[in-house]
Amino acid sequence: MTAGGVLLIGYGNPGRGDDGLGPALARRIEARALPGVTVEIDYQVTVDHALLIAGFGTVVFADAAVDAAGPFYFRKLDGGVLPDLGSHSVTPEAALALAGLLFGAAPQGFVLGLGGASFGAMAEGLSPTAADNLDRAEGFLLGWLCDRSLVGADGRLPA
Amino acid sequence: MTEPRLIEISPVTRVEGHGKVTIHLDRDNRVAEARLHIVEFRGFERFIRGRLLWEVPVIVQRLCGICPVSHHLAAAKAMDQIMGVDVLPPTAEKMRRLMHYGQVMQSHVLHFFHLSAPDLLFGFGAPAERRNIFEVIRQNPELGRRAVLMRQFGQEIIEATAGKKIHGTGAIPGGINRNLPIATRDRLLARVGEMEAWAMDALALARTYTLDHADLIRDFASFPSSHLSIVRKEDGALDLYHGAMRAIDATGAAIFDGLDYRDYHKVLVEDVRSWSYMKFPFIADLGPDDGWYRVGPLSRMNTASFIDTPLAGAAHRELRAVTGGAPNNATLTTHWARMIEVVHCVEKIAELLHDPDLQGTDLVAKGDRRAEGIGVIEAPRGNLIHHYRVDENDQVTFCNLIVSTTHNNEGMNRAVKDVAVRYLSGQDRITEGMLNHVEVAIRAYDPCLSCATHALGQMPLQVELFDATGALIDRAQRGA
Secondary structure (H helix, E strand, C coil), X not given: CCCCCEEXXXXXXXXXXXXHHHHHHHHHHXXXXXXXEEXXXXXXXXXXXXXXXXXXXXEEEEEEECCXXXXXXXXXXXXXXXXXXXXXXXXXXXXXXXXXHHHCCCCEEEEEEEECCCCCCCECCCCHHHHHHHHHHXXXXXXXXXXXXXXXXXXXXXX | CCXXXXXXXXXXXXXXXXXXXXXXXXXXXXXXXXXXXXXXXCCHHHHCCCCECCCXXXXXXXXXXXXXXXXXXHHHHHHHHHCCCCCCCHHHHHHHXXXXXXXXXXXXXXXXXXXXXXXXHHCCCCCCCCCCHHHHXXXXXXXXXXXXXXXXXXXXXXXXXXXXXXXXXXXXXXXXXXXXXXXXXXXXXXXXXXXXXXXXXHHHXXXXXXXXXXXXXXXXXXXXXXXXXXXXXXXXEECCCCXXXXXXXXXXXXXXXXXCHHHHHHHEEEEEECXXXXXXXXXHHHHHHHCCEECCHHXXXXXXXXXXXXXXXXXXXXXXXXXXXCCCCEHHHHHHHHHHHHHHHHHHHHHHHCXXXXXXXXXXXXXXXXCXXXXXXXXXCEEEEEEEEECCCCEEEEEEEXXXXXXXXXXXXXXXXXXXXXXXXXCCXXXXXXXXXXXXXXXXXXXXXXXXXXXXCCCCEEEEEECCCCCEEEEXXXXX
16 A cells, blocks of 8 residues: 555543643644644544554654653654554554554554653643643654655655 | 462453452462452542533543543433433434444444454464464454444444544533534445444354354353343333333343333442442342342343344344343353344444434423433443532532443452353463453453543553462563
8 A cells, every 4th residue: 555644643531631642742733734744633542543544654653651761752663563452442553563464554653752740630731741741742743744854755754 | 289379460451441350379279269450549520520511421531532422422311311301302312322323333343353353263272472463364354454444434423423533522411413414424324234244244253153162151251140231111122322221130030120210329339349449339129249230232132122123133032042031141142242232233323324313403402400410321331320410500519420340340350250260270380371261251341441440541450369378479461
C-alpha cells in the first residue's frame, strides 16, 4: 500500500489529569490546520487504528508518559517487534504491526511521550508541570513537522 | 512435602484493568485460596458531584475509554427520569438504540477476534509466543481484517448517532440531539449485509468451538450461579437497551421478575470486603453467600425468554438446547453467547436503518422535573446501573454506579478459584500455560477494570504465588 501524509494520534483521558496530555497536544496541532497533517484524538489506541494508520506514511503517537526523564521524549518505533495485545487497547507498536499484517501498510511510527506529574485522581486539567511540558513538546513537534528536510512531500521521513 | 506457596499473576494479559490474582498454596501444593484483587479505588462518584445534569451524559464517558457509549446512554436514561420523561419520542429512542447496538457489536467483535481467538484457536496451554493475535492473523488474515472492519462499522454508527467516536453528545436528557440523515443511512445500509454475513461466520466459529470442546467447557470455570439482566418488559425478550429487571437462580427459577429498575436498590446490596476495593453486589433477600449472581452475554442468554430477531433467535434456541433449556453456567460458553449478540445487533441495526422514524424531527420530550433518576442498560459486559440525585440548581448531589465488572466480581473470583484448583493444585511446577488458564477464565468475562475501579493509564493485572507464611515465591509478570 502506498500512502502519504502524517497522522498524529493524541490519546489519553482528559478526565484523568495529566493523562489528557496526548489529546491536549493533538487539539493544539489540529487548530493549526497544518497541510499534510491529519489529527486523530482518542482515549486509547485500539485495533481499528490499524485501518486508519494504513492510509498514512508517517504516524506519530502522542501520549502522556509516566517515565519521561525530561519534559518529553520522541523515538522511532521498531517495526520488527510484535507485541502482545491488551484487552481493550494496544501499544503503538502493535497498531503498526497490525496495519502491516492486515492491510499491507508500512508507515513509519514515532512515539511522542509527554511527561506528566498527576495521574492519581479523577480530575480535569493539566498540572503546571504537564502544561509546561506540553508547551515544549508542541514546539518540538511543530518544528519536526514543518522541517522539510525531515518530512518529504509524501509525508515520509527520508531513509 | 514443600512449603506452602502463593502465586500472583502480574499482569493478566489481554484484560483491561489494574488488579491482581493471588493464589495461595498449602503445604501439599494444593490451592487453598485464589482471589482477584482490585487495587485501585473508586473516585468517579465523587468527581461527578456538583456537575450540572446536562453535562453528565458527556462527562461519564470519561469513566471508560472502552464502553463510553454505555455510560453515555445509562446516564442519559437517568437524566430522562430527572427531566420527568418516561417515554422518549420514537426518533430519540431509536437513535439511541442504534448507537447502543453499534457499540455492543464492535465491543464484542474486538473481544472475540483479537482477545479470545488466540486461546480458542491455539489452546490455553500453547506457548505464549504463539498465543497472540498476530499468529491468528498469520494463519487467517481474513479473520483479523474482518474484525477491524466490523469494529469500524460499529464506530461509524456511533459517530453517526453520537456525533463523534469519543465524548459523543447525541443522547441528551429527554431525548437525542440529531436524527440520521438519509445519506448516512444509505452508506450504512450498503455495508450491513456484509456485516451480517461476517457475523454469522463468527457465530459459526464460536458455536463450533463450544460444541467441539464440550468436555473442556463443561468443566472449565463452570459453576452454578444466579443470573441477572434487564429483559423486555412485555414478553421477556432479550433487550439490550431497556426493560425490566429479571434475576433467575441456577435452576432457572425466577428470583425476581418484571422489576422496575428504578427499584434496583431495594433488591441489590453492595458488599465490601477488606481485600478488594471493588464491591461485591448481591441479591438482598438471599444474603451475601447465596445472593451473588453473574451478568453479561451468557447471563442474558439465560435470562431472556427468547430473541426477537430471526438469526440470533435460532442461535439462542440452539444454545439453550445444550443444557435442555436450563441455565448454562459454563463460563466459556460466553464466547458463543457474545457472537449471538453480535448477530442480534447487526439484525437490529438493519431493522432500524429501514425505519423512517430515524429521520424524524421530534427529538426531545419534556416532563415534570424530579430530584432523582436511575438509568439501566445492558452494556457489552453486562448490566450497568447509573443512579443520580440532583438539587434545585441542577447540580448532582449523589451518584452511584454499578458497572458490569462489579456485578461479576464474585463470579470472576469463583472462576479463578475453580480454574486454579483444577489446573494448579498438586503441580510441582507452575508453568506459564497453567497461569494462562487462570487468565482465560477472567478474560471470558471481558472485565474492564478501569471502568470498575476508575484506574488510569496502563492497568496491569497481576498474579502472584505466596507460601503459607505469606512470602512471595513466584510471580507471573508479562509486558503490560
